[in-house]
Amino acid sequence: MKGLIVERAGPLALVQDGGRFGVRHLGVTQGGAADWVSLGWANWLLGNAPQTPGVEITVGGLVLYAETSATLALTGADLGATLDDAPLPPGTRFTISAGQRLAFESPRTGLRAYLAFPGGLDAMPVLGSVASTVRESLGGLDGQGRVLDEGDCLTWAGTTGAERTLPSSMGTLPGDGERVMLALVSGAQIADFSGTSVFEAFNTPWQVDQRADRMGVRLTGPELRYLGEGMVSEGIPLGAVQVPADGQPIVLLNDRQTIGGYPRLGALTPLACARLAQCQPDTEVWLTPVAARQARDAHLRQLACWR
């Protein structure tokens, strides 16, 4: 079957959908698009359901050769994408003709770009999802969790919906000079941190560290002090802000382990996780407390955009 051939894979291009649910009690991680909002918009541009399988391109380096013509959508980070050398900005639905090349260079803004396909990328769901988790050997094109590799062929079976244009200001990328505010639903062990630490958590800027991947993103800043007792491991939600002994928080993302024993301040909202997933190392971010109800309202508004 004809499709898009991976000519160069780059460091990390993964098949992703909304994630793997209903199996976390077996130790299986959630997975799914780290910036699920951008995947949602890419699919929306083609008339697909928001979390239909697509490709998550981290940092760039991917080159695809079209064996056949297709209408695709690209959202998320600006990774310097080109279509046969013509710049292709993110946030667009575009047509690639047979014989053309779609290439991603390196990050201009953001970290992760999303490519959506008519009706969704063909991949066999494993445990209910095509989300690729390399560490668990689950998902992806072959079901074994492999990253995209040279020679892989991306195919799809559906058709494209009516032309759509993205509304303005919908993205997860911060505007120029805009502070990155990450909404956090406080809870878990927050009461067992020192008062100073809780104040500092929400009133000082945090730097996104180099040590960041789909499991978690380390933040550096003031040392947070936990005064409580040692914990027994417990289930960890998406966005959990855990604080190990060095006092530097780690925000746990899609590929996190399912249980863990570090004290937590609470959890970033899924929307905030999507924004954090687009932050390059050294980006300054702020944690801002939000009530669970407000967080839910914002989340439901996002989902309503795609109806």
Place this chain on the structure above:
Amino acid sequence: MNDPSIETVGMDSLIVRLFDSIDEEHMPWMLAADHALREAFGEALIDLVPSYTTLLVHYDIQRLDLQAARARVSEALKGLTPATSGEGQRHVIPVWYDVSVGPELERIAERLGVSHEDVIARHCARDYSVFALGFAPGYAFMGRLDDELATPRLKTPRQQVAAGSVAIAERQTAVYPTLSPGGWNIIGRTPVALFGRDREGYSLFRPGDKVRFEAISREAFIEQGGDSTPLAERGDTPTEAQT
């Protein structure tokens, strides 16, 4: 059981805390709570993650708000009675205990001043309870271990631990389902597959199950499909995903 507390841990997640400490006696309560919560949430449940003393409830915010979710938890736990002990499954797991596939067998025997056989006999002498699954698909945390066998984690975790490796850390024991990094002490290897996408329910072990290990010979291990490749030496660099 303590009076359960219901704690907010995120936009769409609650922790239900039943106990403060790890104890096999808690497992029938944990199983009962797992069952009751699944029933109470039904379609509104996205994931339920039990772990030793708590259950993480991840619910669908399109169906429930925080108040409604809390109400369902309270309702579910009302009049909870512990599951009958027969509810978990019993497993006998064959293990080839040998220093080539379980290098820390030597270290533990040396520390106790006993033979390898003695360490093996102690590891096989009791039923272990599965407290929780985590770290990797199908990875079961089991205990309690014989006090004397309790051993701290390796200072430098291995980058690669073979699938089937039988391990000890502190007062717990576990089997690595797949090749992964790991910091536990390895004492043997089982030919039994613990996790598979074609297995019904995917994971052999479930919380509340009872597991007993049984020593087998190298010949029996190979006959049952075991891979006798010696375990790689300890890695130099600690990796992030480790336990």
